Amino acid sequence: MLNYALRRLLVAVPTLFVIITLAFFLIRIAPGGPFDLIPDLDPAAAENLRKAYDLDKPLLEQYGNYLWRLANGDLGPSLAYRDRNVAELIAEGFPVSAQLGLTAMVLGLFGGMLCGIVAALRKNSAVDFTVMAIAMAGVGIPTFVTAPLLTLFFGLYLGWLPLSGWNNGQFAHIILPVVALALPTLAGITRITRGSMLESLGADYVRTARAKGLPEWKVISRHVLRPACMPVVSYLGPAIAGAMTGSVVIETIFGLPGIGRAFVEGALNRDYSLILGIVIVYATLIILLNLLADIIYGYLDPRVRPR
């Protein structure tokens, strides 16, 4: 198992390298520069700025320098925020994004499995139809539509929850963003869990388990649920990537000071080094979390375990 994980990590390194290279060169062939947005900038001053940020050097040299500094853990200076560097900006936003993302993933995963299990056990009942209708809406409707609608309903009409802001992750402030972010994952996992539950409920080994007189909860928890988890785990990879892109929207809508919002602001300000840094963070996370999902999968299903 450890061997497998290490081998997957080795494959992840070139992937990450491709990402960094692609992102670096894509950003540098941009027609405009990061200082275009400063009004009435003197050409000589602009030249000095470019020099100060290494932007006057040949592209390959810049690339080499960037990789070298990256290897030393330095993500470079931010081009828009003169007083802070990229690593500091990311370190500021990361805890917010992580708290938001983690809570949403936990809610999506466990909430979705619970809904799926209930729907499957009460197949074709009113509960089943309601859950599946909501799940279908959740899968189909993008976050940037559900989030404002949730705010409109729970924030404005009912007045139960604050409309925006982070407030150091206070519970009331975190509910709406987390729910909006978790919704697509929750809906997807509900559908998958229900489908695979129904499949394994009809399997022969479940009939055997019942025939030997196991109590129903044991049949469900031990014999039905475990194989039904497999498709859920393989769905986690795409779900994580989806949650990260969703978190960019959520942070923008609710005005949360996370790295998703920093990414959008960086894109609007052409803050090259900040965008690059955040893409690297996101990509690393996606790769690591996918690896984790694969390891869990191997743990659950002995057949895919290598050798």
Place this chain on the structure above:
Amino acid sequence: MTAPGRSLWQDAMARFRRHRAAMASVWIMGAITALAIVVPEFWPNSLDEVNWDYLESPPTADNYLWFGTDVNGRDMFSRTFYGARISLTIGVLTTLVALVIGVAYGAIAGYRGGTPGDLMMRVVDVLYSLPALFFVIILVTVFGNSFLLIFLCIGAVEWLTLARIVRGQTLSIKEKEYVESAMAAGLLTPTILLKYIIPNVIGPVIVYVTLLIPINIIVESYLSFLGLGVQEPYTSWGRLISQGADEIGTAPWLLIIPAAFLVITLFCFNFIGDGLRDALDPKDRTR
């Protein structure tokens, strides 16, 4: 030999017509498309005309302001269908870009096979693990948000699944006798690909394309929502939703109307995709 009866395509059409949700979706999408073409041209209020007497007015029968007006007094009816025009156009064009790249790449990788084919698919695997939307954002930031570039960027990122589907199909088709006979007849590889391989992978490709259009509409809306897509005075559903989201306290219709159209469109395309899958994929005909 001429056999009487229906062709495969006629069979598929008949099956598709029996799929009620898909047929209803076709009609709804037809109506929205027609309105998207007609309204911006002929509606009495144009999309950037300011109605001073109706600033942020709720939907009303006066002055043809059926969907109300936005903060600047611009007619939402006109803007919603102009947004429909942009969103649908981008959805279709980006899908075409993805279709061309994906089909060509997948067919070549599958037909060539061996190490070069595997290498081509390894590239797809690596690209697959990249956070695609972030690359679209970078591309849009880099090349500016002109209409043409937005759809090129989205299309350039969304072709991966198509390449996989086409490659899988090609791998099995190239073993068929008619391809072998084409090779034996000494036809050139591009001819074999265009005439014998690609026409036969079209079924699953059509199904995936109808599912890719709503995905691309979402991507465009996502970019416009973040302010990285279409710029004023032009608009798209994503942009309208984003502006509506800023005004939910005072003017909820600005959010709800474009959001409703977007969601209806997404569901329609998904139903059409379901219908096409049932019609075109004879293996999985459960209904």
